[in-house]
Amino acid sequence: MGKGRVEAFSDGVIAVIITIMVLEMKPPHGTELSALVPIWPVFVSYVLSFIYVGIYWVNHHHLLHAAHKINGWVMLANMHLLFWLSLFPFMTGWMGENHFATIPVALYGVVLFMAAVAYTILVRVLISLHGNESTLATAIGGDFKGYLSLALYLAGIAVSFVNNYAGFAFYCLVAAIWLIPDRRIERQLKAK
């Protein structure tokens, strides 16, 4: 009941986030290929953030597809997730414009980490609403990938103080882990 509008609103917010990020990439003044060189880091940041927001949308889609009901706490947890996702354009711009400087890279990781925490909270709120024996709970299972990501974000943040590019590489690694379409929930639903 009302799940449709939560999906529609989340789709809207995520669609705007993924698209306005491109506004951080300002058209350069020159007309040579070399004019694009200074915005190269912004472009790379944009690509990674686009992949991340895309992954969140796909997982959010699967998660709510498996959910049968929502309540006020689900809406609150969902808003909390959207809040952290809404900081992606700002962090992407800051990290890109500063050519992956240490602090921006570390803080980008903090936002990635907080978004992942928010997603985990949303999953837990939904499971507690549906029960531990629900399709949703069994589909999520131990959520190994989710906890691995949290650990890798923390590692990436720490590593970025040693080498900023290495920190960024950690975030790319997490994205790569998720980019392969996640069949856990799909498989579980089919098995039913």
Next chain:
Amino acid sequence: MGKGRVEAFSDGVIAVIITIMVLEMKPPHGTELSALVPIWPVFVSYVLSFIYVGIYWVNHHHLLHAAHKINGWVMLANMHLLFWLSLFPFMTGWMGENHFATIPVALYGVVLFMAAVAYTILVRVLISLHGNESTLATAIGGDFKGYLSLALYLAGIAVSFVNNYAGFAFYCLVAAIWLIPDRRIERQLKAK
């Protein structure tokens, strides 16, 4: 009849509002943590506005969920509400960039107040369409929380001329009152 599209359009507008607010927070030029200090007030303003717009979306969701029909006046009242919500990004930017100066804080309160008035009008238009005996009317009830908020906004505006931070604190208080998921309509619907 047509309720779905009013929900979809409102979702779209609110989704854009909640997301473009983040564009008021411009990535700073420095790469140190200290570079974030000047945008700290913008961030705090953004968080409060995000919570407000989120609360409006949740309440709007509940309100239209309980509605069975709409007419031209409902659409007009809905547009009026969306208008005041659309001023949030501007006010958020102005208040944040000026570090909670008196006039911006007071005017932010005026926009909060007008949005609340617009929401109350929407509620009244819907109740007059559904009748005083409708589920919607009994679910809203005396709307104590709504009228309390209006009083608190006015108090906040007045107080902001004495102490700007105290004015801002009033607005945070109203947000806190609403942040707890509102079960009034949900409970009423279940009781049926």
Next chain:
Amino acid sequence: MGKGRVEAFSDGVIAVIITIMVLEMKPPHGTELSALVPIWPVFVSYVLSFIYVGIYWVNHHHLLHAAHKINGWVMLANMHLLFWLSLFPFMTGWMGENHFATIPVALYGVVLFMAAVAYTILVRVLISLHGNESTLATAIGGDFKGYLSLALYLAGIAVSFVNNYAGFAFYCLVAAIWLIPDRRIERQLKAK
């Protein structure tokens, strides 16, 4: 068939247009009420444009509600309408920032006129698809209000070269004509 997605896409585009217009209103640097004086014309322009886009959305909602089918030409006519609506933020900004100077006011009228022409084309394409005896055709009827608006836009454009504020007043007049919820289609549908 497919009507739902045309509605959804139009809702999305119109929701973004109505909301990004507010970005033309940049937070001023001062913190006094007087700091808002220079953006007053932008605010007035924004209010009028918001009302216009809102009216277009409501009428578009009614029009497609009465439609039973769409084809490629309907989608093309719909895109054409969305194109002219998409120029509202630009024209609103230009007219407002230049305090209703003659040429911006006249060109704002041209965009209003073209949007109205595009809407009329969409209506005609839909009627030719549904037939002259359809509910949609009888609901639209002679479309007196539509043709009156076209005439008033042209008058407003001409008048703006004599007195720019008088031109703007014409546009406000057309908005006022439409602001009263349009019951033509609703009544027709009920009569069935």
Next chain:
Amino acid sequence: MGKGRVEAFSDGVIAVIITIMVLEMKPPHGTELSALVPIWPVFVSYVLSFIYVGIYWVNHHHLLHAAHKINGWVMLANMHLLFWLSLFPFMTGWMGENHFATIPVALYGVVLFMAAVAYTILVRVLISLHGNESTLATAIGGDFKGYLSLALYLAGIAVSFVNNYAGFAFYCLVAAIWLIPDRRIERQLKAK
């Protein structure tokens, strides 16, 4: 299963892309018609990009209308398409602000080409999911128009190094080919 949300999300992203492109067209400072002359190339670029994004939306609409199911790879291919479309505002701004200089025109063509490749991949992924005997596969057929477009984009990119306006003319030609409502899938569906 889940097709609705993929459509809704794509609608949202495409609606935002088509609308924020207009933000690249900044209101000029002067109030004479001559003040619009410098933004003329941006306007022409905007019109072409609007038509392109509109065409993509219409074709995407038809394609997913003919699809009966989706999977993770479809979502990935869809995200890939949305990524290239999301670069349209940036490229439109760069090409327009630089008055169709060679490199921006050529790179605009590269983005058009990559979006077309992404669309072709999405079509192939959907066909491989539905089977070669499906309505979708027979509706697409040999996809002559799709491959012709790819060839014309490459030709346009090459030609733009000889004459930048000629390169741009090639892109206009491809848009013209697609602007006529595509009846292939519609006809096929009706024949069933």
